C-alpha cells in the first residue's frame with residue numbers, strides 16, 4: 001500500500017516514510033491509496049481474539065512494508081501490562097442498547113494512549129526500515145493530555161528523546177503534576193511563560209529553523225512531532241472500532257451484519273475519522289455522531305457544509321476539545337472528493353479567509369455518514385449527574401459531551417439502534433468538574449480532589465493518578481518563549 005498527500009498525488013511513499021515525515025512536504029496529510037476490505041467472516045474471526053489480536057489484523061492491512069512478526073511485537077508492546085485492564089478497551093453497557101467504549105485504561109488515563117503507546121516503536125521501526133541512522137527528538141507543545149501521553153510513550157525508548165513544553169498559565173494541577181513527575185532518562189519537560197498559543201508558536205518556530213536543524217543533524221538528531229496529523233497516530237485508532245463491534249456482537253446486542261452507531265467527543269477530528277475509515281473498510285456502522293462542546297465549529301460544518309473558524313473561542317470544562325481548526329477533517333474531505341486540488345483550495349481558503357463551503361453534493365455525502373450536535377458546560381454537568389444517578393456509572397466531562405449529544409440525537413431522530421459512546425478520559429483526570437457535577441465542593445489541590453472523588457463515589461482512581469501525591473517533581477524550569485530554541489539545543493547537547 002502506498003501513501004500520498006491530500007494536496008497532491010505526485011509523490012507516493014511507503015507507510016514507514018509517511019510515519020517518519022508526519023506532514024507531507026506540500027503541507028498536506030498522508031492518506032492510504034485505498035481502504036482494505038474487511039468481510040463479515042473476518043469480523044467473525046476477530047470476535048474470538050483479544051484486543052491485541054484484533055489490532056494486529058487491522059494494522060497488518062495498512063503496514064504491508066512490515067512483517068507479521070514486527071506487527072505482533074508492536075501490538076504486544078503497546079497493549080499489555082501498561083494498561084490497567086486486561087481487555088485494554090472494554091465496552092461497558094448501561095442498558096440493552098447503550099454502551100461506553102472505555103479508551104482510558106492506559107498509563108495516562110486518556111484515549112491518546114491508544115495511539116501513543118504504539119507510535120514510538122512504530123516510528124523507530126520505520127527509521128530502521130528506511131536506513132535512517134539519526135536519533136529522533138520529539139517536540140511537543142501541549143495543552144494537557146497529549147504531552148503526558150507522548151512522554152509516557154517515548155520514555156526510555158532507545159534512539160529517541162522527547163521534550164515537552166506546557167504553558168505555565170494553562171494546564172490543570174493534575175496535568176502539571178503528571179508531566180513534572182515523568183520518569184525516563186530521555187525526557188525533558190519545561191514550563192513556558194504565557195498560554196498555549198505562546199508555547200505552540202515557539203515549537204512551530206523551532207520546526208521551521210533550518211540552521212538549527214543543520215546543527216542538530218551534526219550532533220546526530222532530527223526533530224519530529226507526535227501530534228495527531230501523523231498517520232501513525234490515526235492508524236492504531238481504527239482497531240478499537242472493530243473491537244467494540246465484536247464486543248457488541250459477543251454481548252448479543254447485534255447479530256452478524258447488524259448496524260450500530262458511535263457517538264464521539266471530537267476536537268481535532270482524529271478519533272472519529274479513524275471510526276469512519278473502519279466503516280469504509282466494511283464495518284457495519286450506520287452513523288458517526290460528532291459531539292462538540294461550545295466550540296461547535298464542526299456541528300455547524302456537518303449541518304451546513306460551511307466551515308467557519310471566525311468565532312469566539314471558549315474555554316470549557318472539556319479542554320481537550322477546545323479547538324477551532326480540526327486538522328484531520330482535511331483527510332475526510334480528500335477521501336470523499338478524491339480531489340487533491342479542491343482539498344488544497346479549501347485549506348487555502350481556511351487559512352486566508354477563515355472559512356470555506358464544500359458545496360451541496362459533498363455535504364450530502366458527509367451527512368449520509370455523520371450527524372452532529374454540541375452541548376454547554378451546564379448540560380455536561382447535568383449529564384454526569386444523570387448517568388451517575390441512573391446507572392451508577394461515572395464519566396468525565398469529554399465523555400459527557402458525547403453522552404448528552406447521543407441522547408439529543410436519539411430524541412430528535414428516533415434512531416434507537418445500539419450505540420456506543422466513545423469514552424476518552426477517566427473521570428479522575430477532571431476531578432474538579434466531576435465533583436461539582438455531583439454537588440461536591442472542589443476547592444483543593446489536584447491530588448486531594450482525587451481522594452475526595454474516591455470517597456464521594458466509592459470508585460477507585462487509576463493507580464498512576466492515585467500515586468501522584470507522593471512523587472518528587474523532577475522538572476522545575478520555567479522559561480520565556482524566546483528561550484525555547486536554546487532549551488532544545490541544551491537538551492540535545
Ligand SMILES: *Cc1c(COP(=O)(O)O)cnc(C)c1O
Pocket residue numbers: 110111112145146228265266267268269270271272320321398424425
Ligand atoms: C484529544 C482528546 C479528545 C479529542 O480527540 P480528537 O481525536 O482530537 O478529535 C477528546 N477527549 C479527550 C479526553 C482527549 O484527550
